[in-house]
Amino acid sequence: MNSNPRLLKETDRRPVAGDLDDLYREVILDHNRSPRNFGRLATANKTAQGYNPLCGDRITVFIDLEGDVIRDISFQGAGCAISKAAASLMTANLKGKTVAQVRALFGEFRQMITAGESNPQVLGKLAAFAGVHKFPARVKCAVLPWHAVMAALEDKNEPVSTEPL
């Protein structure tokens, strides 16, 4: 038995074990109750809004981008627990990351919540959202803040929607 996640190799993708669900739920509830990096960022030079019409979630992200690196990031908005916790954990994770790293993380995150396979070494606490794949209606709540970040980095002025307009 090898239950230490730190010993997993990158190739050891596996469905998330059921006994981890409670721990993950705690992480999500905690970030919903006390969201990190919540509020407008005065030093932001990139911003974008995301909207998920299926659930009503609205998230605005503020990014202080220096060269290719996210120096600081925050978010504002209203939505369900999943979207708020996803934005909170995402902002905590993205500080200090390069644009290329953000893109790669978003790819991993999206694969995790659509396919239900996680890579704890890459995703860290973001793995808390692995269980979301069992609730397809909530997948868009969890990816919404990421769409907003990508839109901000690509200087899109129109709000991005998780649904085709």
Ligand SMILES: [Zn+2]
């Ligand atoms: Zn939602």
